[in-house]
Amino acid sequence: MGKTVAEKILAAHLVEGELKKGEEIGLGIDQTLTQDATGTMAYLEFEAIGIPRVKTELSVSYVDHNLVQSDFKNADDHVFLQGVARKFGLYFSPPGNGICHQVHLERFGAPGKTLLGSDSHTPTGGGLGMLAMGAGGLDVAMAMAGKPFYLIMPKIYGIRLTGKLQPWVAARDVLLEVLRQLTVKGGVGYIMEYFGPGLENLSVTDRATITNFGAELGATTSVFPSDENTRKFLAAQGREEQWRELVADDDAQYDAVLEIDLATLEPMIACPSSPDNVVKVSEVAGRPVAQVLVGSCTNSSLRDLTAVATILKGRETSREVSFEVNPGSRQALENLTAEGNLLPLLQAGARVHQSGCLGCIGMGQAPPTAMISLRTFSRNFPGRSGNQGDKVYLCSPEVAVASAIKGCITDPRDLGDYPEFTLPEKYLPGDERIEQPWPVDAEVEIIRGPNIAPFPDFESMPETWTGKVMLKVGDNITTDHIMPAGAKILPLRSNIPAISEYVFASISECFACDMKELTSAGGFGAVVGGDNYGQGSSREHAALAPRYLGVQVKLVKSFARIHKANLINFGILPLTFVDADDYERVEQGADLVIPGIRQALLDGLERVTVEVNGTPVAAVLDLSPRHREILAAGGLLNWARGA
Ligand code: MIC
Ligand code: SF4
Numbered sequence: 280m281g282k283t284v285a286e287k288i289l290a291a292h293l294v295e296g297e298l299k300k301g302e303e304i305g306l307g308i309d310q311t312l313t314q315d316a317t318g319t320m321a322y323l324e325f326e327a328i329g330i331p332r333v334k335t336e337l338s339v340s341y342v343d344h345n346l347v348q349s350d351f352k353n354a355d356d357h358v359f360l361q362g363v364a365r366k367f368g369l370y371f372s373p374p375g376n377g378i379c380h381q382v383h384l385e386r387f388g389a390p391g392k393t394l395l396g397s398d399s400h401t402p403t404g405g406g407l408g409m410l411a412m413g414a415g416g417l418d419v420a421m422a423m424a425g426k427p428f429y430l431i432m433p434k435i436y437g438i439r440l441t442g443k444l445q446p447w448v449a450a451r452d453v454l455l456e457v458l459r460q461l462t463v464k465g466g467v468g469y470i471m472e473y474f475g476p477g478l479e480n481l482s483v484t485d486r487a488t489i490t491n492f493g494a495e496l497g498a499t500t501s502v503f504p505s506d507e508n509t510r511k512f513l514a515a516q517g518r519e520e521q522w523r524e525l526v527a528d529d530d531a532q533y534d535a536v537l538e539i540d541l542a543t544l545e546p547m548i549a550c551p552s553s554p555d556n557v558v559k560v561s562e563v564a565g566r567p568v569a570q571v572l573v574g575s576c577t578n579s580s581l582r583d584l585t586a587v588a589t590i591l592k593g594r595e596t597s598r599e600v601s602f603e604v605n606p607g608s609r610q611a612l613e614n615l616t617a618e619g620n621l622l623p624l625l626q627a628g629a630r631v632h633q634s635g636c637l638g639c640i641g642m643g644q645a646p647p648t649a650m651i652s653l654r655t656f657s658r659n660f661p662g663r664s665g666n667q668g669d670k671v672y673l674c675s676p677e678v679a680v681a682s683a684i685k686g687c688i689t690d691p692r693d694l695g696d697y698p699e700f701t702l703p704e705k706y707l708p709g710d711e712r713i714e715q716p717w718p719v720d721a722e723v724e725i726i727r728g729p730n731i732a733p734f735p736d737f738e739s740m741p742e743t744w745t746g747k748v749m750l751k752v753g754d755n756i757t758t759d760h761i762m763p764a765g766a767k768i769l770p771l772r773s774n775i776p777a778i779s780e781y782v783f784a785s786i787s788e789c790f791a792c793d794m795k796e797l798t799s800a801g802g803f804g805a806v807v808g809g810d811n812y813g814q815g816s817s818r819e820h821a822a823l824a825p826r827y828l829g830v831q832v833k834l835v836k837s838f839a840r841i842h843k844a845n846l847i848n849f850g851i852l853p854l855t856f857v858d859a860d861d862y863e864r865v866e867q868g869a870d871l872v873i874p875g876i877r878q879a880l881l882d883g884l885e886r887v888t889v890e891v892n893g894t895p896v897a898a899v900l901d902l903s904p905r906h907r908e909i910l911a912a913g914g915l916l917n918w919a920r921g922a
Pocket of ligand 1: 316
């Protein structure tokens with residue numbers, strides 16, 4: 280039987296297990312990336328593993344999230360990360376150089392390779408025909424130490440594209456349509472693989488927008504073939520020798536197929552406050568807008584910025600709108616400037632910022648109270664912008680700029696003919712500031728600021744677990760709910776005791792206080808949740824910080840992939856209800872007992888009884904043998920040290 284692109288890359292990197300859907304496999308990892316908000320912890324973990332130098336073909340440490348230096352914390356982390364990169368043999372991309380996914384696509388990604396990144400939007404690399412996956416920092420640290428990356432062999436969801444996008448309709452609209460149809464949990468357990476005749480009309484940057492935004496489907500990753508368009512992109516980057524053709528066999532089989540005729544798509548928009556709350560722009564046109572942000576790893580490539588600049592030539596943005604541009608990379612900004620396209624942005628009133636994540640992760644750029652903010656970003660989870668009750672919409676650069684001009688949500692087709700623009704045949708590389716790995720014998724001192732706290736120790740799983748339900752939440756709880764980001768909290772990412780004070784801050788008055796009261800009396804905590812628990816970011820802090828507070832069990836209807844892996848890595852037992860209706864029977868404050876849990880894990884039992892105030896509720900232990908040992912040991916680092 281023929282193979283899909285994903286299956287070919289998986290087969291070429293398989294080091295443990297068999298490629299049987301639903302079973303655990305171990306993959307060799309060629310490249311890794313980290314960003315600063317997850318990277319400090321990942322490197323503290325790498326140090327704890329005790330390997331002198333990274334063992335991958337290539338590993339890059341990026342600084343792109345924590346750019347606002349309102350005190351010493353973020354600045355200290357940047358210095359720490361530079362020292363770590365020098366000591367352990369990584370490339371280092373400093374602040375201002377760009378968003379990890381955009382820079383990696385431009386300078387390092389290559390067809391057929393595996394990439395593991397401590398950020399959920401790592402699938403951006405799938406636009407180049409690589410198998411690029413997001414994971415928690417500890418999994419990335421293990422990959423840097425030369426260990427396999429373990430995952431459950433996903434199914435393949437084929438998305439067959441035909442036709443060609445109409446003028447003013449963009450790559451963003453393709454994925455908005457997929458999200459509209461499949462929702463934020465539609466991709467769970469799948470790799471989304473794109474095929475069909477429509478592919479030839481999508482450039483690598485278009486494809487990367489699609490694979491990047493595909494993270495919001497909950498998919499393991501998304502991938503495009505490597506074809507002539509891929510060769511062109513690599514040639515423009517001066518890296519044509521890294522091109523190789525990689526396409527699906529004609530008789531490849533997909534586990535599910537969705538057909539999309541690109542020619543039928545219209546400009547779309549995701550309404551507050553979920554990326555799958557999608558409607559046609561024409562349905563919400565006319566709503567007044569206070570802020571328009573073009574940027575983020577989804578839509579801030581040279582193509583996107585050039586489109587925006589070209590549309591703005593001879594036009595002005597509304598004075599009622601704060602129109603802001605966050606270039607994805609130094610390369611994009613350099614080339615935009617060299618082509619004369621920065622000037623139209625400035626003349627149209629744009630506030631042009633440094634390259635980086637910025638408002639996408641709430642690092643500045645919060646919108647005004649109760650007013651609409653339109654963003655070319657990937658997430659509009661409640662409060663992520665920095666304001667509770669925010670009204671954030673997600674859309675293409677074309678919709679964003681048309682709305683900035685008119686001052687209200689606007690179907691860009693109202694602007695008339697789509698203006699033509701071209702991109703350079705050969706890009707300025709824009710990587711002047713990327714540091715090469717230092718030689719093995721270089722003398723390096725790693726400087727640690729006072730906010731960088733050591734990795735906490737955790738105890739192993741007891742024979743019988745006893746605890747209390749400290750919080751009950753509903754469906755689609757995001758890691759932004761569990762461990763919020765934003766300019767105030769992000770600087771604490773390298774300090775688990777300090778950041779744990781903010782766990783569930785937007786949901787509960789003081790979850791950390793409640794947990795402290797419980798643990799000081801010798802108790803432990805559990806959280807009960809609905810479907811798709813832990814969607815969104817890969818931040819392992821959403822597992823690590825609750826664990827630090829004494830949360831040891833999560834009992835939910837279903838988990839998002841990366842979050843479940845992070846829970847296991849830090850020794851939190853991920854249980855799902857056998858009967859989803861039992862969710863109603865477990866109230867906040869209930870006492871829980873799980874008799875014989877340690878032995879149940881080690882004996883490979885697939886079900887366990889949770890006594891809820893003395894009444895039995897059946898729960899599933901959906902875990903591989905490796906997961907079970909890790910959980911019994913109290914987490915991956917404990918297990919690796921003992922193994
Ligand atoms: C995000 O978009 O939520 C982030 C910030 O990039 C995260 C990583 C993090 O929380 O540090 C992600 O997507 O994994
Ligand atoms: Fe940065 Fe936003 Fe992309 Fe996350 S989604 S990596 S915060 S730009």
